[in-house]
Amino acid sequence: MTETALRYDILVSAGRGDPFDRHVFASALALAGGTGAAALPRALGLDRQGLIGVAATYFPQVLPLMEALPADAGSASDPGALEEDDLRRLLLDHRSRGVLAENWLATIIARRSLGPNHLWQDLGLTHRSELGRLMHRHFAALAACNVHDMKWKKFFYRQLCERDGVLICKAPNCTVCDDVHHCFAPEAGEPLNVLQQPVSRT
Numbered sequence: 001m002t003e004t005a006l007r008y009d010i011l012v013s014a015g016r017g018d019p020f021d022r023h024v025f026a027s028a029l030a031l032a033g034g035t036g037a038a039a040l041p042r043a044l045g046l047d048r049q050g051l052i053g054v055a056a057t058y059f060p061q062v063l064p065l066m067e068a069l070p071a072d073a074g075s076a077s078d079p080g081a082l083e084e085d086d087l088r089r090l091l092l093d094h095r096s097r098g099v100l101a102e103n104w105l106a107t108i109i110a111r112r113s114l115g116p117n118h119l120w121q122d123l124g125l126t127h128r129s130e131l132g133r134l135m136h137r138h139f140a141a142l143a144a145c146n147v148h149d150m151k152w153k154k155f156f157y158r159q160l161c162e163r164d165g166v167l168i169c170k171a172p173n174c175t176v177c178d179d180v181h182h183c184f185a186p187e188a189g190e191p192l193n194v195l196q197q198p199v200s201r202t
Contacts (some may be wrong), residue, residue: 005062006033008124008193015059021101022058024125024134028108029054029062031124031193037065041073044109045084046104048073054104084110084158100201101136117189119152124193 004010008030015022022158032043040051051066051073091106107125115122131152135143144156 005065006030006037011059011062014061017058020133020137024105024123024130025054026123027126027193028042028112029059029124029160031122037069038073040066043070043111045088046190047108050104050107053100057101082158083160084114085158086163087113090156090159090163091139091142094138094139096138105134106136113153113156114196124191 006029007028011026011029012022028044029040033040033182035052040181041047044051046054048066048071052063053071055063055066058097088106088110088167091109092103095102096104109119112122113119118128120128125131126136132143132149135146135152142159146152150158
């Protein structure tokens with residue numbers, strides 16, 4: 001099996017399961033696996049067993065690729081990214097449906113939050129609204145706290161700081177803060193994946 005099997009269009013067309021979740025996982029796999037399946041554990045934070053689980057659930061056609069990964073293909077956290085484990089735990093503590101997919105998503109979101117682009121881009125999604133839909137679908141209680149639609153990375157960081165009792169804001173509320181544009185400015189940009197179309201709300 002060639003690595004072209006990790007192309008978004010091929011994953012989606014031959015995959016199975018819930019259309020939106022399939023789209024989300026296909027987006028992440030296609031973007032992170034651009035250089036081959038061997039890059040997936042580090043890029044997505046999932047170990048071999050996690051990747052096998054994603055493939056078995058949504059993309060059985062690429063199961064051989066995941067099974068061919070080394071048995072010790074791990075997903076160790078970046079030692080310089082102290083917040084990754086905390087963010088994964090925050091997400092896991094707010095799972096909506098109690099399904100295994102939410103464990104995988106929490107890990108992927110935490111790892112991709114370390115990327116340099118908008119989070120929706122580093123997840124391979126088509127636009128920011130898809131990230132909001134993902135959050136409200138699988139981490140609803142946490143998403144409900146983002147009442148003013150703060151940028152998701154900023155929101156996560158703020159939630160982690162509040163959980164630890166750390167005051168990070170220099171103003172009493174967002175409306176009088178000089179940095180409000182850093183937290184709420186539009187997250188415009190182009191998708192990082194190609195061959196991709198948004199999925200309908202079914």
